[in-house]
Structures are given as C-alpha cells and as structure tokens.
Amino acid sequence: MPGRYENLTNPFADVDEATRAQYIEEGTTLYQVNCRPCHGTKADGAGPMARGLRLKPADFQDAGTIGTVVESYAFWRIKEGGRGLPMAASPWDSAMPAWKDELSDEEIWKIVMAEYAIAGREPRKPESHE
Template sequence: MKGPIFNGAIILVGVFVFLKFLLPLFTAPLPASLIYLYVALALSGIMIFGTMSASSLEAFMGPIYRFLSGKGQSGVGQMARLAVLVLFPLLVGWQTYTKLAPSDLPPAENRTIHPAPPGEFVGLSNPYPKVPENIMMGKGLYAAYCSPCHGANFDGKGPAAPGFNPPPANFSDPGTIAQLQESYLFWRIKKGGVGLPVEGMPWKSAMPRWEEELSDEFIWKIIMGEYDGAHQSPRTWEEEE
C-alpha cells in the first residue's frame, strides 16, 4: 500500500486531524467551511505534485485507473471497486436531495451591531466636564431612563430585558461601549433604533428615540454616567497619557 496516493491520503487525513482536533486545543475552533477550504487546497497541491510529469502521473493515476477499470482484480479489490461504484451515485443522489429538500430554517440575518454613524455625529466630543456632579447626574438619569432595559449594573439585564430581540446592550462587556467613541453613543441614544441604517435592522430595535424626550445635555451626562458605572472608557484617537 505504498505510493503517491497513499502518501497523499496520509497528508489529507493529517491536515484534517490537525485543523479539526489539534488546532482547537490552542486557539478557537475553525469553521467547517474553512477546514474544507484548507483540505481542498491540500488536495489540489497533492494533485498538482502527483501529475507534474508523465512518470509521476502514471504513478499517481495508474492505481486509480486500474482500480476503476477492475482488470485483474479479485476478492477484496473487487468488492471495494463495487462499493465505490455503487456509493458514488448514491452520494450524488444524497447531495441532490439535501440541496433541493425544503428547509424549515428562516432566512439568515446579518445584523451589523455597530454600523457607521451619520456624518454629523462623527467626532463630536462631550461638552460637559467629567466632574463628579455631572457623573452623578448622568447615573441618576441612567437609573430613571436606561436601567429598566440595560440594567442597574450596566450589564444589559434590566427587568424589562428578557424578551427583546436583539437584546439590550451590555455596557460592562468590553465589546460594546469600550469599543466606541462618546459621539457614537450620543447618536445611538439620540436617534434610537429607528435611526439605524439598513444593515442595523432598525425595524427590530426597541431602543427609543430619546431626542424626543431628553435634552442633549442629559444625553451627554448619561453617557458619562454609563462609562463610569460600567467601568469602561470611551475609545479615543488621542494617545493615552
């Protein structure tokens, strides 16, 4: 059982085992589509290598041709050939079925969680100084207007939160407000869910359009209170001290 095909098979299995089972021990698991891509690339490489010259082509393809033609085979070889010849059409049939079978899965949705804000909101800075009085006032306003959904602990787990889709943002998660500038929060609070662009799926968000109820001053102070309470800092372009 030696030869280029056997070697190629060993390499393929090795690549698959490495990507599927060994790599996840050190890093995040790869998606199946990526594993397929890598295995297909490895297979292409093996095939190019195996068919580079007439002699390597014969060494690589010869056994496959002889196997498929069935000449001079007996016993196990014959059975294996028969199995391959029967299984291949069945696989094609199965593939056809899975591609055509009606799916009960709803359409896939790709919601962009932090879409780009409109130009007029880019680069605004908080006009109110970060002094304890302003932060305290911001926290008080937050408690009154925001905490029912975003939670008294700034964790997105307010009493009104269960049942929302998408769920209220968790500000203590380093992936939310810590990744954003204050001007971004100002936009999202002022315009609410209905202010989102199409990729943000504005038709699903329950975030109110607070500009109809709160002054800009209140919104800026809420932002201050939010960062302070969630123990996060806004993203800035300036160098940190």
C-alpha cells in the same frame, strides 16, 4: 453614525474632578430612570424589561461594547435610537428607542458619562484625520 454626529465632542469632558463627579452623578440618576429598565442597574443588559425584547439591550460590561466606541457614537445611539437602521448597521440594530424628544443634549451627554462610569470603561479616543 450619520456625519453630523461624527465629530461631536462631549462638552462636559474637560472639567475638574469634582465637577466631573457631579455630572456623572446627575447622569446616573437619569440613567436609573430612563435606561435601567432595559440596560440594568449594572449596565449589563439585564434590566427588568430586557426579557420582553426581541433584541437584547447592549451589555456595557462586555469589553466589546461601549469601550470600543467614541462618546459621539454613544450620544447618537441615545439620541436617535437603534430602530430601523440599515442592514449595514447589523449587528448594531436594536430595540433602543430614540430619546431626542424626551432628553436634552446636556442630559444625554451626562448619561453617556454615567454609562462609561457604571461599566468601568473609558471611551475610545477619536482617530485623528490629519
């Protein structure tokens, strides 16, 4: 993940439960429109377009995927996509398109929240570098 994304924090993370639920609902709507075709309704990588892709979309239900990354990584992958990553990024290269020109940062953060909620996962906490 490029350094400029490394220390990003979700600006919507520290809110009351009602507001959090609203953001997740908004993110879920955005997810259904933009992400579901590949990642599937259940975020299991089995969307209707997944069969036509050379690289299978991430299965967020798998404990080894979204639950192992910090939110800033998920934000980066949505914003910048996964195409053309260096060999060192393997096995994380993917057919994931960049959404930076279609979605605002606010919308991307809400999708990140929705992905974790749909998958029933919590984001990994960033490691302290003190």
